[in-house]
Amino acid sequence: MVLPCLNEEAALPWVLGRMPPGFRPIVVDNGSTDESARVATKFGATVVAEPRPGFGAACHAGLTAATADVVCFMDADASLDPGQLPRVAGPVRAGEADLVLGRRVLGPGSSWPVHARLGNAVLARELRRRTGADLHDLGPMRACGRAALLALELADRRFGYPLEMVLRAGAAGWRIAEVEVDYLARTGRSKVTGTVRGTLRTIGDMRRVMADRAV
Known part of the structure; x- marks a missing residue:
């Protein structure tokens, strides 16, 4: 269970406290200036330091540190309930889906x-066209096989990482599925949509990935 983390000391106790049995949390500290690493360790998580800035860099560091056959990713800001991880990982574990x-x-x-939300809807429509999967959200909670994901050799180390994962998976013929999860009130301000700068940076990263994987 990979949790990219940048200054989430306030959210981590709730997130790690709700981790279901069988899911080993790996908190990837991506340059936090607060006590995120200490809090994560206190609550039993494995902490991996990734000094290179970027969401994708943190995800990849967690992926390479993971050892389970199925790996999950989730934001560490308490906007998603770890208690719902089994419904996301379940189809992968059962061999019913690859992502x-x-x-x-x-x-x-x-x-x-x-x-x-509007930007996400437009992006999901394009993903449906490119992958053939019935997707409506580039969901930040996701699960797939660890070895298979490493084999995709994702290159993006910024905010385009989640998008590149879906595009490469689709191109590789993966079975991609979607399940509903609750989206909650996050703790603190989003690094992606909480600021104009964050939003523009994310849009730029995703446009670049789309262009690189043009179909």
Whole structure:
């Protein structure tokens, strides 16, 4: 269970405290200036330091540190409930899918700006066209086989990493599925959609990945 982390000391106790049995949390500290690493260690997580900035860099560091046959990814900001990881990992473990994404369902107080939801819908439509998978969300909670994901050799180390994962998986003929998960009120401000700079940076990263994987 890979948790990319940048200054999430306030959210980690809840997230790690709700980790279901059988899921070993790997918190990848991506240059935090708060006590994220100490808190993660206190709550029993394996902590991996990744000094290279970038969401994709943190995800890849966690992937290479993982040893389980099935690896999951999830934001560490408490916007997603780790208790729902089994519904995402289940189809992969059962051999029914190769990659499963959690489709976010808005809960009370959830922080998902309208512009971000619209952008996500446009992106999902393009993913449906390119992969043939019935996707409606580039879900941040996801599960797949560890060895198979390493074999895809994802190159992006920024915010385009989740998108590249789906595009490469689709090109490789993976069975891609989607299940619903609750989207909650996150702790703190989002590094992606919480600022104009973060939003523009993410859009730029994803446009670059789309162009590189043009079909």
